[in-house]
Amino acid sequence: MRSIEVRGLTKRFGDLVAVDGISFDVEEGEVFGLLGPNGSGKTTTIRMLVGLSRPTAGTAKVLGYDLSSGIVEAKRRIGVVPDSSNLYEELTARENLLFMAGLYGVPKADREDRAEELLRAFGLSGRGDDRFGTFSRGMKRALTIAAALIHDPHLLFLDEPTVGLDVVAARSLRSLISDLHDRGLTIVLTTHYLEEADHLCDRIAILVRGKVVGIDTPEGLKRSADEEPVIEVTFGRSAFDLWPRLSERLPGSGVVLLEGSRVRITGGDPSRVLEEVFEFSRGHNLGLRAINSLTPSLEDAFVRITGLSPTVMAKEKGGKGV
């Protein structure tokens, strides 16, 4: 069964087309990722699907309810985690959960049990009486997700679940999301982290400037990059100012700077690529250190599908609520 059906969904803000006629389906029980750089329309898409923003054109069905007429019914069965928390700093973790339980119409007799159950599931049992304002970022994020699950929804929307978290907190949150997936919850998440999309999602829609430019499983997307050779070159010194010139010399390939001294080259005739790299390194005295041929990653697929450098995805964004 399908949890979401989106057809030609469009949102304009004046002259700006933030979401441009996108179509996709989300199957029940899957984790579906909307992956794209800043401003590609991920949050706007979610806002439309949860009834916070009215589409300019197109249709969408959420849990069988048409967005234009039945969103109130659908809302009872969906949970929404905005990219910045909607909980109260001055209330304790438990009080926040009980407050949300009231908002979502959880029967009074069940609220305490449900709050305890979620605190336990999210590893926050010992912190139930602490004020939300005293929590670390990772704990805040975990409790915000717990609060969105208080009414036991069938479908969860997660906007940028790990943005702003340190590596350890992000890892523990990803494992929580995997647990929710294992328990059969359907999840739609937005992210601009390729690695996160790769690890968490059953399928991914890549959004660029409001359009879906690719949609498949992470493996399917990687396979699409498979026909292309991927070569990683390490120079002895920074090529930061020079790599666009290498890019010019290899018009049939995607050339991306990974770090100052490392570039990744996707596509093109391998022998020609190697020749150019040697000559370029010699000409600019870059001291070639290593050349490796790689199995394609989701990053390579992303470069191939979007023509964008993955570094555009690495930028942090300012928090804004769903």
Ligand SMILES: Nc1ncnc2c1ncn2[C@@H]1O[C@H](COP(=O)(O)OP(=O)(O)OP(=O)(O)O)[C@@H](O)[C@H]1O
């Ligand atoms: N309320 C609004 N009024 C005008 N323009 C808006 C509004 N909301 C979003 N936009 C614009 O729509 C485009 C898509 O924004 P959106 O927030 O959906 O992107 P995003 O992919 O979620 O980006 P990010 O990763 O930065 O959150 C952007 O150009 C943004 O400036």
